[in-house]
Amino acid sequence: MTVIRDETKGKAFVVDDTAKGDRLDAYIAAQMPPHVSRSRVKDIVKQGGVSVNGVPCTSPNYRLKQNDMLNMVIPEPEEATPEPENNPLDIFFEDSHLLILNKPAGMVVHPAVGHWSGTLVNALLYHCGDSLSGIGGVRRPGIVHRLDKDTSGLLVVAKTEQTHNGLTKLFMDHGRTGSLKRAYTALVWGRPHSGSGTIDAPLARSSNNRKKRAVVKQGNPEAKHAVTHFKVLSELGKNPDETSLASLVECQLETGRTHQIRVHMSHIGHPLIGDQDYGKHFQTKENALPDETRKVVADFKRQALHAAVLAFDHPVTGKHLAFEAPLPDDFRRLISSFEYKNPGF
Numbered sequence: 001m002t003v004i005r006d007e008t009k010g011k012a013f014v015v016d017d018t019a020k021g022d023r024l025d026a027y028i029a030a031q032m033p034p035h036v037s038r039s040r041v042k043d044i045v046k047q048g049g050v051s052v053n054g055v056p057c058t059s060p061n062y063r064l065k066q067n068d069m070l071n072m073v074i075p076e077p078e079e080a081t082p083e084p085e086n087n088p089l090d091i092f093f094e095d096s097h098l099l100i101l102n103k104p105a106g107m108v109v110h111p112a113v114g115h116w117s118g119t120l121v122n123a124l125l126y127h128c129g130d131s132l133s134g135i136g137g138v139r140r141p142g143i144v145h146r147l148d149k150d151t152s153g154l155l156v157v158a159k160t161e162q163t164h165n166g167l168t169k170l171f172m173d174h175g176r177t178g179s180l181k182r183a184y185t186a187l188v189w190g191r192p193h194s195g196s197g198t199i200d201a202p203l204a205r206s207s208n209n210r211k212k213r214a215v216v217k218q219g220n221p222e223a224k225h226a227v228t229h230f231k232v233l234s235e236l237g238k239n240p241d242e243t244s245l246a247s248l249v250e251c252q253l254e255t256g257r258t259h260q261i262r263v264h265m266s267h268i269g270h271p272l273i274g275d276q277d278y279g280k281h282f283q284t285k286e287n288a289l290p291d292e293t294r295k296v297v298a299d300f301k302r303q304a305l306h307a308a309v310l311a312f313d314h315p316v317t318g319k320h321l322a323f324e325a326p327l328p329d330d331f332r333r334l335i336s337s338f339e340y341k342n343p344g345f
Contacts, residue, residue, distance in 0.1 A: 015068040025060035028072060037165050049073050082111045084126035092323050097163040097316045098156055102325045105152040105302055124157060132159055145171050153307025154325045166315025174254055179313040184251045184261055187304035188270040189282050191244040196231035199264040203257045212277055213259045215267045227254035228264040236338035246338055262303055275303040296337035306331055
């Protein structure tokens with residue numbers, strides 16, 4: 001490969017015999033700095049930013065020929081569509097590369113239909129201002145993992161493309177070989193028979209409601225591998241038969257599927273308290289609670305799930321970062337309602 005031009009906004013290459021047959025996007029990505037990902041190059045190709053022998057080529061899988069001349073124009077980052085909004089953020093850590101915050105329940109992460117304002121992205125655009133780089137070609141915060149609207153807790157946000165790519169690798173590994181550790185606290189109905197365990201059950205979109213997820217058989221063409229590890233932290237209250245009314249459980253993800261903890265805990269018969277999507281069949285449990293406890297549970301209009309622990313090695317500085325977010329007040333009141341009304345606990 002010979003680089004014949006290298007400018008801030010563009011690059012040109014002549015293909016030698018060692019690259020014959022390579023994919024266009026893979027070849028160019030290999031010549032770029034580490035912070036420019038292959039997916040970014042692929043997007044540039046699809047948008048017409050690459051020409052082969054003077055002719056625009058929008059096919060990322062074009063197979064190279066010897067002496068092909070490639071020209072790529074790197075577009076300027078576009079302005080993000082969401083508007084900056086001065087909404088408060090509970091920030092645990094921040095530097096020029098990333099920030100870690102404690103997301104409140106009720107806040108949507110990304111703008112979408114029905115939630116064009118008041119989102120985490122709106123607040124981040126205001127807070128970060130010009131410190132954001134062009135992640136993916138757009139001036140926006142780099143969201144590498146998400147929390148459901150009604151799930152509270154710790155979330156990391158990248159400010160630069162280099163940081164975004166490093167965090168993406170960490171989160172794709174889910175801590176199997178890397179430094180990432182994430183732990184969620186959940187309040188579930190009853191108590192799992194074993195004090196700890198692993199739920200290995202593939203997930204896919206529910207056939208009854210495409211917005212929900214469901215455990216499916218391995219042969220399902222939409223099935224995605226999903227593994228959740230859990231352990232009981234404490235038991236709350238007692239039924240007349242001396243079984244626990246509820247349990248505080250720690251969950252760790254080996255995979256990161258949509259609604260994974262909520263679906264998996266419901267699958268083993270212990271759905272999250274307050275979960276309107278996956279725990280409605282436990283309505284009779286709520287009806288059997290003491291009056292004041294029942295009122296607190298009925299007023300808790302979200303799943304009892306909190307992203308409590310987040311730890312990883314900083315993808316740029318290498319420093320180990322570890323944080324723990326306390327349970328929000330409504331979650332604590334929910335726990336207290338079981339303890340107070342069940343003094344035998």
